[in-house]
Structure formats: structure tokens, C-alpha cells
Amino acid sequence: MAAGLASRQIALTGAAMPLLRPAALAVCLALLPAAAPAFCFLGCDEESEGAEAAAAFAAALGFAAPEGVEVQHHLDGGFQDAFFQSRLAATPEGLATLGDLLGADLAALPPAEDTRGYTDADWWPEAPPVGLTGADISLPGWPYAAIRVAPDPDAPGALMVLLSGNET
Secondary structure (H helix, E strand, C coil): CCCCCCCCHHHHHHHCCCCCCCCHHHHHHHHCCCCCCCCCCCCEEEEHHHHHHHHHCCCCCCCCCCCEEEEEEEEEECCCCCEEEEEEECCHHHHHHHHHHCCHHHHCCCCCCCCCCCCCCCCEECCCCCCEEEEEEEECCCEEEEEEECCCCCCCCCCEEEEEEECC
């Protein structure tokens, strides 16, 4: 089925642009009119919250968020390349378990100056939060990935985590 969708995508766009992940592509194609013009550009960004965000996070990373980590928001998308961004709330223990799953020592992240991702009042502070740490990390299936961690100013003892990955 994905091969048929990919062929339709190329035919609709008139160019052999990098293919979207099959799930995102299926959603995009379902939204297109039957007679889309040849210059139609595909690119669907899907934002989710709650259980839907947790499922999207698991699909993007290949594992569910561990105990002590709550997926608050997840954004999947891509026009020319696929990407994801997840806003997580974590306990220190949950962050350590997430680090084990990612193969990274998240307690030893160096200070970071930028958030490296989507910022929005409901998602992540637009200005870098106090105590922001982060690094580029390695994620299977995502050649470029980064994580940012900061104390949550609204929940003492909790941590805000922004995890992102993209293909280019």
C-alpha cells in the first residue's frame, strides 16, 4: 500500500521529493482533493496531546515513554523530510530511565543556549529557560536528533524535556 501511495505522491507533486513516512503520507493524501494540481505540495504536520501523543512518540522512537515520563505534546511532520518533536514532563528518575533507553547520560548534559525546536507558549518557553541543558544525540532512524532539559518552573522537582529528530 505504501508503494502505491508513494507513486501517487510523486505524481501529484510532479517531482520525486523525498518520501514522507507512510502514516503521514496516508493522512496527507486523504486530505487532498481528487484533482489536485501538479504543483501541489505535500507536507502534513500533526500535533497531538495525551494518549494520542504517547502513541505517536512510541511510533517515532520505537518504544513507549518510560514510567516517570509523560508525553505532553508530540508533533510529527515534514515537507521535504520527516521530523518529530516531543514535549515531555519527567521526574529525575524517569529522565534517567529515558536516558538508558536512548543510550545517553541525560544527567550529565552540558548547558545549552537554544531550545533547538518548536517554541510556543503551550509547548516550550520561547526564551531559553533557566538551567537549560542539552546535546545532539543519536536516535535509530533519525540521523539528526537533539534533547533539551530544564527544570519546570511551574512544578518544583519536575523537568521539562524537548526531544526532537529529523532526517536532514
